[in-house]
Amino acid sequence: MGGYFEKMFFWEEFLCYYSKDKLNFIGNSSSEKRSENVGKIDKLNEQCKCTYFFLDYDYEEDSFECNNEKYDLKSQAFTFLRKLDKSIPVILNITSMNLRLMGTLLFNIKKIGFKEVYCLYTEPLRYCKNIDGSDEEEFVDRFDLYKKFRGIEPIPGFLRANDDKLDEKWIAFLGFDGKRVEQINDRYDFADIVPVITLPSYKPGWQNYALQENIDIIKSVERKPEYIIANSFLSAYDYLEKMKKTYPKTYLRVTPLGTKINALGAILFCLNNVHNVELLYDNPKEEGKISTECGKTYIFDISEMINQ
Amino acid sequence: MNKKISGTPFSEYREEQVRVNVFDYFVTPSFFDQFYDTKPLLIYGSRGSGKTTLFKALALSDAKNVESYLSDNSYIGIYYRIDLNIMASFCGCGVSDDQWSKLFAHYFISALNYELIRQVIDIKDKIDFTDEKNFSKKYARLFSGKSSAVSLEELKDVIYNELYLVREYINNCANQEYPHIGDFATIIKELPSDLLRAIRNYDFSEKIIFYLVDEFEGLNDWQQRSILSFVKYSDDKHTFKICMRPDGLKSAETIGGEFISETDDIKSIDLNEKILNGKDGYYQYALDVCKKRIELFCNKNNFDINNILNFEDIFEELNFEHEMEIILKNRGKEKEKEISAFLNSIEYNSSEVNDYFQRNYFDFLLFRIVFLKKKSNVSVEDMWEMIKTKNKKYDTYVHNYKESLLYYLYLSSSKNKIYSGFRTLVNISGGTLRYLLEICNEIFEIAIANEKFSYEKPKVISYKTQTDAIYEISNKRVKQISAIPEIGLNIRTFIIALGKICQAYHKEERISKIEPNHFSIKSSNGRIEENVRIFLKECVTRGVLIKCKNNKAKNAGYIGADEFLYVLHPIYTPSFQISWRRKQKIEFDIEEVNILISNNTLEITKLIKKYMKKTNLLNENVNLDYMQLKFFFTEES
CATH class of the missing domain: 3.40.50 (Rossmann fold)
Structure with a gap:
């Protein structure tokens, strides 16, 4: 094992643990139930002032939209994040976040120097693609999650x-x-x-x-x-x-x-x-739903690691 | 004492896996002297055809003995493999195309020459480099615009820094300034000649630098044009040799809009064509490669190489008669009924004819084909006469249909085609050496496990083992047919559908097409749509299809929408139980091709059924499972 200690909370634990008065919540738009943001934000709002940012990632253009503003992923993710106060903790809902978007955000979060950074993830309960493939699906793989x-x-x-x-x-x-x-x-x-x-x-x-x-x-x-x-x-x-x-x-x-x-x-x-x-x-x-229903939700505190 | 042997002589069948010096395994192909040409060279070869191995054989970095390399060769080979991940990142950020183009050119020339300088530093103790200080100073300034260097090591650091700055810019384009662009045009023009002139010994001043650029197909078209611009201005001190997969060249133009011409600017070599050229060209080459591996393996493991018989003789080989015997075993009653039923149906069931065919089933099959294809002026008596007397026409039919009938019999009796003999392995590998080595590896592994094959006392490897191995590799290769990332799973679906259509023809009683495994496209307006063109190009680049010129236009009025034939690579043919030989083609309409590439499984299935209906197989219980391999039917079962 290395020099880090894994700080992981279940969702309910995090709600009890979190004691700051503000929080920036970044999530993405997705049709998957487990990446649902609003319910979580409502819960967080019971604890603190939670400002949320929903990012709509465009795969073709490699850009994302937030509050009707478009940002090029490569050149403007930094600009987007810099608008946030880096002293306010930020939580990223990475559940259904495209890895490209997620990686870019984390890269820029590190660069800007956000002090407290959390990642939220909800496990899938089951995947909804072709597990019990029928004959008509002969040409399709069992886990053809992405096309x-x-x-x-x-x-x-x-x-x-x-x-x-x-x-x-x-x-x-x-x-x-x-x-x-x-x-x-x-x-x-x-x-x-x-x-x-x-x-x-x-x-x-x-x-x-x-x-x-x-x-x-x-x-x-x-x-x-x-x-x-x-x-x-x-x-x-x-x-x-x-x-x-x-x-x-x-x-x-x-x-x-x-x-x-x-x-x-x-x-x-x-x-x-x-x-x-x-x-x-x-x-x-990602096209459509990959999974159905929700498993456990975890919050990971990656502050120490990302600020190495 | 039983020795624990690791692997087989063919365990390392990819160039990247070869852990000993590549020269140990290297067998010089007959056409290799063309690689020494000082003219720029474009080399096309499918995956596994040996492109990288050939390049590595030229490269200084892979020289087994540097002194010998420097003494014996009139060139210095600098190997550079294009990294797809890096090259794909030269886009976006709101930067203009022109700026990306310059940045890419600067990066590419820097990367090439970073490798060159690094190689020279590695051999510095062997060469007499004069005026290192001035050389380093000049090029540090050309690369960076400002830096100074007094040694090759410092120059290397300067170039590294340039590469690093470009990558940092790409990673942080929001916050970094557009980096300095070095004088790449002067660098590529002058650095090779300055470098060669600066080294006194080993006749460096007479040498030429070969920039060996691999994986060229990974670049997009503007990047390829950028590099071709440098290629066009090769000279007697530096030249480019560029490797890519078939159809990997996206543009034959330079940045300035000039075309690269075969006669004036470059030469091109199609490795597959070269290797397969001549009756026994590839066979001999493949045999030499395998023998070399056996030799190395025996030496490494202290086996007496004389124990290994002539390598080819290790593989049991069945002839046509043997195979027929195996297929027809235990089918006596079935054959009897079949022959009688057919002769009755054509009202030609005399005892003489019936008896003859009962004893000569192959002739019966031929007779049936002749009958089903018969022209109106040919009578049944004439057909019988032809069979009985075995005249010239009979010989022609045998020549044309012998192999087809074998496939027909295997498919109609639901048995797996037998593959045996080294020549068969070579044929199935289709000119791709890697496949041959993979098959040999599998054969030896199965033989060791199941037949207790030993290198100390080798015995002939059975046809069963060879057949099992070929099916294993073929099925694996079909499963591995990857998607075109941008457009999804279409390639594998397409190949499976094509395989099934070809199989339908192979299973046809009257054999309307002889062993089809390739196709051409006909279009009413003579055009092929762009999406089809792109799709087929990807299939060729990935080695799934082989593209050949379609020389046999049917008639003057035939509009060949596409002047090419697309052949299923032989490695996939066992999986579909079809022939690897190039005999007759299927002609698809452009609409049919659109369906086949569409990924619409419903429409594809309909199309397959249409072809089954054409070949009278529709009443069969259609098994659309592409996993063709059933349990192997052995003669003991």
Whole structure:
């Protein structure tokens, strides 16, 4: 384990714990029930003055809209966040937030120097895509969660390069959608692949979906998959830190296709390690609902980590 | 003593996996001398065809012995692999296209020469670099506009800083100023010649720098044009060799709007064509590659290489008669009924004919084809005569339909096609060396596990093992057909649908098309829509389809909307139980192609059924499961 302590609260605990009088809440628009913002804001308003910002991300234009103002993701996310008072804690509802948007916000949050930063995440209770695929769906994968992708492109703020041509290791946090890993590997053809699966997963047995859907790539590598905890960003962070220490002269490319919480850990790690670590992502477009119903809601205090 | 051996001679079948020096595995192909040409070269090759290995064989960074490399070669190869992640980031931020173009050019030239300087620093102890101070000072200023450097190491840091500043700008374009752009035009023109002149020994002044640029297809069109602008101005001190996947060139223009011409500016090589050129070109090359690997493996594990028979002989090979025997085993009664039923239906069931066909089932199948295809002026008696006397016409029919009938029999009896013999493995790999190595790896792994194959006492590997391995790899490859990120899952759906349509023809009694596995497109207005063009281009780039010139226009009035044929890569053919040989094509309407690429599974299924109806298979219990592999039917079962 590294030098950080994972500060995680259940939603109800956070409501009791939070004692400041103000809070900035940033969420995104989504049709998924678990990313619902209004109810949470209402609860927070019982404790403090909660100012909310709903971001509507446009995948085609790579921009987001908030309060009828449009912001280019690459060049204006900083401008948007700078309008906020950095001494007021900020909470990001990352549940259904596009990773591209999430990563950019965190990059700029770090740059601006927000003192107190929380991330809120609600687990899915079940995924609603093709689990019991019928014959008509013969051509569709069981977990065909995303149909369109921007393609491989750095999340704004995360562009890095292997200038010294170090040996590379591709650390892939595997999700349910096995085709994504194949797509990325089709472009890069990595020699050294480290498949990582969540265990324990959100629900017992879900790690088997990840194993099944990624079985080809797991079989093709010369090592067993590694494991991190699904609902722990610190588990992901510490794992990457361990890899960096174990392979100091290796260029690590990290692809977080698993849980959003693990992706949070990967993003924070990349933010804190600008040399020889790169986030490699395929930027999918969310279309419609991916999951139904809500599981547990967690709040992660990432203040210490993001201000390293 | 039993030794624990790790892997097979073919375990490392991707260039990136090869952990020992690439030269150890390298087998020089016959056309390799074309790579030494000082003219810029565009090299096209599908994934796994060996492009990167060939480049690495030229690169200084991969030289096994640097002194020998410097003494023996008239060039210095600098390998640079385009990183898709970086190149995709040169956009947005409210910056104009012109500014991105300049920034990209500056970045690209800096990255190339950073690699060059880094390589020279690595060999500094072996070379006599004169006037390092002036050289470093000049180029530090050209790269950065202000910095000074007195050594190559400092110059390297200056260039690194330029690269870093560009990336920092891209990461922080809201807050960073547009970075300084170096004098990239002067740098690329003068740095190679200055560098070569500055090194006294190893005849550097006579050498030329090869910039070996890999993965060119990952760039978008304006980026490719930018690099082609540099390519056009190669000279006797530096030139470019650019590798990409088939159809990876998005534009043959430079930034200035000039076209790159094959005769004046560049040469291009199609690796697949080169490798497959000549009757046994690829076969011999593939054999040499495999033998080399066996040799290295034996040396590494202290096996006597003489234990391994002639490599080709390790693979049991069945001939046509053997395969027929296997397919027809235990089908005596079935054949009997089939022959009698058919002869009765055409009212030609004499005992002589019936008996003959009972003993010569293959001839019966031929006879049936001839009958089903018969022209009005040919009588049944003539057909029988042809079969009985085995005249020239008979020979022609055998030549045309022999293989097709094999596939027909396998499919109609629901047995898996047998694949055996090294030549078959080579054919199925379709000119992609990586696939051949992957298949060999799988074969040896299965043989070791199931047949107790040992390198110390090797024995012939059975056709069953070879067949199992081929299906394993073929099915895996089908599953791995990836999506085009921007437009979704269409490629795999398309290939599965194409495979099923081809299979329908293979299963047809009268074999209206001989072993189709490729298609052309006909359009009433002679045009192909842009979305189809883009889709097919992606399929070719990804090595799923092979594109060839369509030389056989049907007639003068035929409007070939597309002058090309699109062939399913042979590696996928076992998965659909269809032939890998290029015989007859299917002609799709443009509307049909639109359906096939549409991802609309309902419409696609309808289209497949239409072709099944054409081939009289519609009454069959249509299994639309693309996982073709049923449990292998062995002769013991």
